Structures are given as C-alpha cells and as structure tokens.
Amino acid sequence: MNVSAFCAVPEDPSYGAPAPPTDLVVRDVPNDAGGAIILHWDPSVDDVEGNDKFIGYEILRSTSPDSGFKVIGTATAGSTELTDNQTVDGKKYYYIVRSLMGSSIAEAWPVGPVSSSQQWFNLGRINSFIALLILSTAILWYIHRARRGDTLFIRKIAGLEAVDEAVGRATEMGKAIYYIPGTQDMDNVQTIAGVTILGRVAKLTAQYETPLDVPVSRSLVMITAREIVKEAYLNAGRPDAYNDSMVHYLTDDQFGYAAAIDGMVVREKPATIFYMGAFYAESLILAETGNSVGAIQIAGTAMPAQLPFFIAACDYTLIGEELFAASAYLSKEPKLLGSLKGQDFGKLCILGIIIIGSIIQTFGIFDFTSIFTVQ
Amino acid sequence: MEFGFTFSNTLAAILTIGIISFLWRDNPLYKLCEALFVGVSAGYWFVSLYYQNLLPQLFDKLGLTLIITPHADVKEGALQVLFKQGRFDERILYIFAGILGIMMLMRLFPNLGWVSRWPLAFIVGTTSGLYFTTYFQSNAMAQLKSTIIPLNSINNIVIVVGTVCGLIYFYFSKEHKGVLGGAAKVGTWFLMVTFGASFGYTVMSRMSLLIGRIDFIFSTWLGLVK
Structure with a gap:
C-alpha cells in the first residue's frame, strides 16, 4: 500500500x-x-x-x-x-x-x-534470476553432451598435471603424503572442492600403496573425508589398505591446527603435501614449514589474500577457479565436466558484456550498468 | 623498571618463547607448547560449540533445556508450547536439525554407518545451493557492474584490460595459444602484481603481530621497554 x-x-x-x-x-x-x-x-x-x-x-x-x-x-x-x-x-x-x-x-x-506485507518474489533480483537461468541451462546442456559421449575439451592445468608426479615421488621415497583440506567447514565451497580432489589423490595412493595422512580441523570434514578416502580405496580395489586413522581430527583452532601440522611435518618429513581448500593466516606457516623439509607442495585455494603465500612457498598453486576446475579435470566425470564447460560459457558471456558495456559507457549511449544492479 | 612476573604473564611468555623457538628447530619446549595448544584448543572448541550452538540453537529452542533443568529462569521451548498450549511454534522445525545430528552419530555403529551419509549430503547440497545465488550476486553481478566503466582514463583502461585478461586466464575450454595465450599471459601478470602487493601488505600486518608478542615479552613481562 x-x-x-x-x-x-x-x-x-x-x-x-x-x-x-x-x-x-x-x-x-x-x-x-x-x-x-x-x-x-x-x-x-x-x-x-x-x-x-x-x-x-x-x-x-x-x-x-x-x-x-x-x-x-x-x-x-x-x-x-x-x-x-x-x-x-x-x-x-x-x-x-x-x-x-x-x-x-x-x-x-x-x-x-x-500496512506491511511480505512478497513471494524479490523482483529487484530478476536480472540475477535470468542470468542464473541461462547459466544453469548451459551447465545442464553441457552435462547432457558429456553424458552423450561428446568430447569436451579442457586445457591442461599445470598444478594438476603434477599430482601424479607428486604421488609417484612419495612412493619412490617411501614417505607419506599429507593432504590438508583447509581450516573451514563443509559449508565452504572450497572445502567441498578440496575433499573432491582428495578422492583422486586417495585413489592414487591406494594404487601405489603410498601412506596417506589427512589431518583435519573440523569434525564434519573428517567424516566427509573418511567417506571419500574409503570409497577411493574401494574403487582402487584396495579396501584392505584403508583405515580410519588416515583421516584424523586435530583441533578446530586455526593456529592450534597449524602448530600441530608443523610439528608433524618436521618430524615425519612427508615427501608431498597438498593444501586444497580454504585457508587464512595459517597458509604461510604451513607452506613454509613444508618447504623447509623439501616436500613437493601443491596448493589450491580461492582465498585471494593467501594465494601469494602459496605461490611463494609451493611448487604448484591452483589459483581460485582452478581449484574448482580441478575436480572436473581429474575425474572427467560428466557432471563435473559439463558444469565446468557451462561455467566457461558464463565467463565468455561476461567477457562479451564487459567489452560491449565499456564501449557503451565510453560513448555515453545509456547507463548499461543499471541492468546489473541487484537489490 | 617494573616487572610483570605474575603467574599468568610468565606462563604466557614461556609459551610464546616456546612457539617462537620453532624458528630455530623442533625442540622439546615446542613439542610441549604444541601439545598444550592442540589439546586446550580442541577442548575449548568442544565446550564453545556446545554453549554457542547446541545449547541455544537446539536444546533451548526445542525446550529440552527446561525438561533437563526445570528452573524458573529457563524459558519455554517449542515442545512446551506444543504440549501445554496446543500451539505450533515454528522453532519445532529445529527437531529436523537434531535428527540430522543424531543420524551423523550413527557412524559410531558400523552397521548403521551409511545413515550418516544423508546429513552429509544435506549439508553439501544446501551449501552449494545457497552459495550458488549469493556468490553469483557478489562475485559476478557486482563485479560485472564495477568493471563496466567508460574507457576515458588510464586507470579505467587498466581495470577493464586486467579483468578481461584475468578472465581469459581462467577460461579452460581453449588451449592458451595465439591471441588467447597472449591475453592469458597478460592476465597472469596482472594476477602476479596483485599477489605481490597483497603479499607485502600481509607481511607487514604479520610483522605487527610479531611486534605485539615481542612487546609483551620485553615490556609487559620483563619491563625492559617502557
């Protein structure tokens, strides 16, 4: 009213x-x-x-x-x-x-x-709705194509190519592989991406019979990681090699977790360390300690403030979106592959919009940015 | 010169020195501090999660607190409203969260371990669904709006070129060759310059944290610095 x-x-x-x-x-x-x-x-x-x-x-x-x-x-x-x-x-x-x-x-x-009332739909976000609808349709279309057996090209991602090499090196040295899935819980998409990549790494360690150690800082991550590692060992035909202690809880505290991993790294000197997930200030503490013992380190995070530290101290770093692309690239699973291709379609659209929009703004034809205002 | 040799200050100083001693090498003092840190923090988080989440978000809202500790100052929950007043209280929906929590504990029983996959699927699914829209709005729509700017200054041109080239770097459907490869290379440079600036900024903030601890030892504890 x-x-x-x-x-x-x-x-x-x-x-x-x-x-x-x-x-x-x-x-x-x-x-x-x-x-x-x-x-x-x-x-x-x-x-x-x-x-x-x-x-x-x-x-x-x-x-x-x-x-x-x-x-x-x-x-x-x-x-x-x-x-x-x-x-x-x-x-x-x-x-x-x-x-x-x-x-x-x-x-x-x-x-x-x-009088006040609530609305079923927020019409101020209709632009987001349309954009998400287009993006979702593209993702579903590409998933359909992947399932149909069409070849969907994904370029090489340097850090991921090194995963096999890093696991192989640990196997040759007879040392353990550490997998750190970040300090955040399962409600963080980076943690989800991190534990997805863990599946691939665990499958390799099962095949090569390489010791795997996954210290976690959240109980939910521990449960999820155990499920994933267990399934990977099962798929690799080595369920006998799996035990729950491979994935173990340390503490929820960010720096307590970092201190514990530092101690483990200097004492056990793992050959390879993976950091995949969401990290905060502990990133450099962990990566620098791993570097000091000569471990091959592969990191992946979408935390902009922590990426510089991983780039400085690790051998390979998956930057932002690469972390999310990693699981699709490694598994070649139709759902993930289709999803990645759909997102690429979205990026292409955004690129076009930025270029066209900037030209429109430069010549002052109309306020192009108003289309993207979200209330 | 005033000394701050209280028990708590001395303990804090020894633990600080113990943790910093890791810079020299792994040693028994660091091991002690590490074990203390992990043990105390794990215990603290357990208690903290109970008092900050389980108690106020589940037990209080459902009314289980009143059933367990029937004091006058404990408020009624959804169960009391339902059975005493015969009225539906929306807080009763928290019972589903409780059920999901119990399902998660089924991992303790090997034969029922599979039940815990359902709450996990619920968490992962809802997380992805919720973040799909919020991330799209904050990371795509808002960024898009900020990048569509008139190309009438060096600053604006750098922003648009940097964003376009950065996006091309994260385009996975084509090999980075030719023009695309060149643009991706420029994008990498933009990323590295940004990371370099971020690195320097963060290192300075870490230095201030170190200065804080050094100040504690020399000023608060030893009283050597005024």
Missing part, C-alpha cells in the same frame, strides 16, 4: 516554530520479507545548510489516526527517508513526521493507513 497526504499548514515562522516536512509518503518496503514500512518526505523549508538550530525529525506511529502516537525513531537534519522495521504484517499504521528546531516542534497531519 502506498499512501501519501499533504501536510498541515506550518505555524507562523514569527512564532519561532519550524516548518514541518511536506509530502510524506508511507509505503510497504517492496521485495522484502515483511515487517517494514518506508517513509519518505520532503524536507522542511527550515532544514537548510547553515541553520544550526534545526535539529532534525521525529517519526511517530499509531494504529489510530486520532491518538496514541509514539516516537519510534529520529532522523538527522537533511534526512528524507526512514524505514520502520518494527511493524506487524497486516496491521494498519498511521505516521507523523515532525520537525525539531531548538525547543520548537512542528508536525504534519497523520498519514495512513498503511
């Missing part, structure tokens, strides 16, 4: 009272989950720069137009909008906005009734 009303006639300025705000409009906040009404008004004529006596506005609310108005909020001088987030959906409200200047007050007539 959108309600507006003309305000009361201001008091005579000779009395020292301010003029009230005008053209108060009250309406339900659009595209929200309810419980909010937005008020908009034109400022008082006394609300001008340099008028230090003008304090601001008080907003009053009542369920009756005649009585029961209570102050629910204030707005500073120069403000023209306020959102009342304390409304009950379906209940009718009346609002008054009054000007405060010194000790004087001037208020407009009550405006209303207006």
Whole structure:
C-alpha cells in the first residue's frame, strides 16, 4: 500500500516554530520479507545548510489516526527517508513526521493507513534470476553432451598435471603424503572442492600403496573425508589398505591446527603435501614449514589474500577457479565436466558484456550498468 | 623498571618463547607448547560449540533445556508450547536439525554407518545451493557492474584490460595459444602484481603481530621497554 497526504499548514515562522516536512509518503518496503514500512518526505523549508538550530525529525506511529502516537525513531537534519522495521504484517499504521528546531516542534497531519506485507518474489533480483537461468541451462546442456559421449575439451592445468608426479615421488621415497583440506567447514565451497580432489589423490595412493595422512580441523570434514578416502580405496580395489586413522581430527583452532601440522611435518618429513581448500593466516606457516623439509607442495585455494603465500612457498598453486576446475579435470566425470564447460560459457558471456558495456559507457549511449544492479 | 612476573604473564611468555623457538628447530619446549595448544584448543572448541550452538540453537529452542533443568529462569521451548498450549511454534522445525545430528552419530555403529551419509549430503547440497545465488550476486553481478566503466582514463583502461585478461586466464575450454595465450599471459601478470602487493601488505600486518608478542615479552613481562 502506498499512501501519501499533504501536510498541515506550518505555524507562523514569527512564532519561532519550524516548518514541518511536506509530502510524506508511507509505503510497504517492496521485495522484502515483511515487517517494514518506508517513509519518505520532503524536507522542511527550515532544514537548510547553515541553520544550526534545526535539529532534525521525529517519526511517530499509531494504529489510530486520532491518538496514541509514539516516537519510534529520529532522523538527522537533511534526512528524507526512514524505514520502520518494527511493524506487524497486516496491521494498519498511521505516521507523523515532525520537525525539531531548538525547543520548537512542528508536525504534519497523520498519514495512513498503511500496512506491511511480505512478497513471494524479490523482483529487484530478476536480472540475477535470468542470468542464473541461462547459466544453469548451459551447465545442464553441457552435462547432457558429456553424458552423450561428446568430447569436451579442457586445457591442461599445470598444478594438476603434477599430482601424479607428486604421488609417484612419495612412493619412490617411501614417505607419506599429507593432504590438508583447509581450516573451514563443509559449508565452504572450497572445502567441498578440496575433499573432491582428495578422492583422486586417495585413489592414487591406494594404487601405489603410498601412506596417506589427512589431518583435519573440523569434525564434519573428517567424516566427509573418511567417506571419500574409503570409497577411493574401494574403487582402487584396495579396501584392505584403508583405515580410519588416515583421516584424523586435530583441533578446530586455526593456529592450534597449524602448530600441530608443523610439528608433524618436521618430524615425519612427508615427501608431498597438498593444501586444497580454504585457508587464512595459517597458509604461510604451513607452506613454509613444508618447504623447509623439501616436500613437493601443491596448493589450491580461492582465498585471494593467501594465494601469494602459496605461490611463494609451493611448487604448484591452483589459483581460485582452478581449484574448482580441478575436480572436473581429474575425474572427467560428466557432471563435473559439463558444469565446468557451462561455467566457461558464463565467463565468455561476461567477457562479451564487459567489452560491449565499456564501449557503451565510453560513448555515453545509456547507463548499461543499471541492468546489473541487484537489490 | 617494573616487572610483570605474575603467574599468568610468565606462563604466557614461556609459551610464546616456546612457539617462537620453532624458528630455530623442533625442540622439546615446542613439542610441549604444541601439545598444550592442540589439546586446550580442541577442548575449548568442544565446550564453545556446545554453549554457542547446541545449547541455544537446539536444546533451548526445542525446550529440552527446561525438561533437563526445570528452573524458573529457563524459558519455554517449542515442545512446551506444543504440549501445554496446543500451539505450533515454528522453532519445532529445529527437531529436523537434531535428527540430522543424531543420524551423523550413527557412524559410531558400523552397521548403521551409511545413515550418516544423508546429513552429509544435506549439508553439501544446501551449501552449494545457497552459495550458488549469493556468490553469483557478489562475485559476478557486482563485479560485472564495477568493471563496466567508460574507457576515458588510464586507470579505467587498466581495470577493464586486467579483468578481461584475468578472465581469459581462467577460461579452460581453449588451449592458451595465439591471441588467447597472449591475453592469458597478460592476465597472469596482472594476477602476479596483485599477489605481490597483497603479499607485502600481509607481511607487514604479520610483522605487527610479531611486534605485539615481542612487546609483551620485553615490556609487559620483563619491563625492559617502557
């Protein structure tokens, strides 16, 4: 509901009272989950720069137009909008906005009734919806093609090519492989990508009979990683070589986890260390320790602040998107492959939009960026 | 000169020195500190997760806290509302979270271990689904909007060229050869310059952390620095 009303006639300025705000409009906040009404008004004529006596506005609310108005909020001088987030959906409200200047007050007539409600759809995000629909269709189409047996090309990713080599080296040296799936939980997509790649690494260690050690910092990651490693050993025909202690919990604490892994690395000197997942400040502590014992290190993360450390201290680093592409590249599984190709289609679209959009913006044809505003 | 030789300060200083001693080599003091750190933090997180998640998010909301400890200051939960007032309280939906948690514990029983795969699938599935939209909005739409800018200054040209070349680097469907390879190479350079700047910035922030610990030892504990 959108309600507006003309305000009361201001008091005579000779009395020292301010003029009230005008053209108060009250309406339900659009595209929200309810419980909010937005008020908009034109400022008082006394609300001008340099008028230090003008304090601001008080907003009053009542369920009756005649009585029961209570102050629910204030707005500073120069403000023209306020959102009342304390409304009950379906209940009718009346609002008054009054000007405060010194000790004087001037208020407009009550405006209303207006009630808040929730909307099923946020129409301010329709652009996202359309874009996601196109992207999802592309992904599904490519998955369909991959399942049909079409050859879908994926370029070589240097860090991934090195996975086999790193596992082989550990096997030759008769030393363990450490796999660190980051410090975040299973609600982080990077951790999900990390444990997916773990499946491939575990399959190789099962085939080569190389010791695998996966220290984790979250209980859910431990459970998931155990499932994945177990399945990889089963698929490799070596279920007998698997035991639960391969994947073990250390601590949830970020630096406690880093301290424990550092100790393990310097004592056991693994031949290869994988860091795949979400990392924070512990990234350099881990990678530098691994580097000091001469281990081959392959890292992958989408944390921009930690990538420089991995690049500096590791032999290969999967940068951002490469981490997510890794699982598709390694497994060649139709679902993952199709998903990666679909995302590439999305990137191609974004590239085109940036180039065309920048040209449009340069010549000032129209505001192209408004198409991508998400509310 | 004032010394801060209290028990807690001395313990904190010894543990700090013990952890820093790893820079020299692995040693018994570091091993002790490491074991303490891991053990204490694992115990702390267990208690913390119980009081911050399990108790307020599950037991309190369902009303199990009131059943276990029937004190006057414990608020009623969804179960009390349902059985005493006969009213449906939306907090009762948390019972599904509890069931998923119990299903996860089925791993303790070898014959029922498979049950734990369902809550895992639920977590991974909902996570992917939820982040699909939020990541798209923050990492694609918002970035896209910020990159579509008029090419009327060196700064703007660098932003657009850097983003386009960076995107090409992350395009996996074509071999990086020819023009595409050149653009990807430029993208790599942009990435490396960004990482270099980020590296320097982060190293400086780590130095301030080190200075904080050194200051603690020499100022708070030993009182040598004012």
